[in-house]
Amino acid sequence: MGILNKIVKKAKFSLNQSNASAKERLYEFTGTNSATIPQLAEFIQKHPDTKVKQNILLGNKYSAYELYSGDLFYYLEKRNSRILQLDVxxxxxxxxxxxxxxxQFSLNTPIRLPDA
Structure with a gap:
């Protein structure tokens, strides 16, 4: 039982650390502790370290953006100007x-990272 408790404790610590890091970056970018999907997409697209892959399929421009920043990975996928997917x-x-x-959320619903 002692080993299981240590594993759970380590996992909780890791989640708290990751959550704090994400909140810090979110605050640096938006000035608040929440952001909308379009705000996060803009951050990813404008970051100097973002890698972009683009394809044109059936007349639509598909773009995939990947960003490693600190211990976080950001992924954004768009069709023309529409956001299809965003992951942090x-x-x-x-x-x-x-x-x-x-x-269930609209693009303009502010997302706030919960306290872990």
Whole structure:
């Protein structure tokens, strides 16, 4: 039982650390502790370390943006100007996962990272 408790404690610590890091970056970018999907997309697209892949399929321009910043990974996928997918992940956890085809939140709903 002692080993299991240590594993759980380490996982909680890792989640808290990742969450704090994401909150810090979110605050640096927006000046608040929340952001909308378009604000996060803008951050990813404008970051100097972002890698971009683009394809044109059936007359539509598809763009995939990948950014590693600190211990976080950001992924943005767009068709023309429409945001299809946006993910923010730590090494251990998914912090934000937006899918245009199924998410309950609108693009302009502020997302606040919960206290872990």
């Amino acid at each position: 992940r730590s090494q251990v956890h998914d912090l934000i996962a937006f899918r245009s085809y199924k998410d």
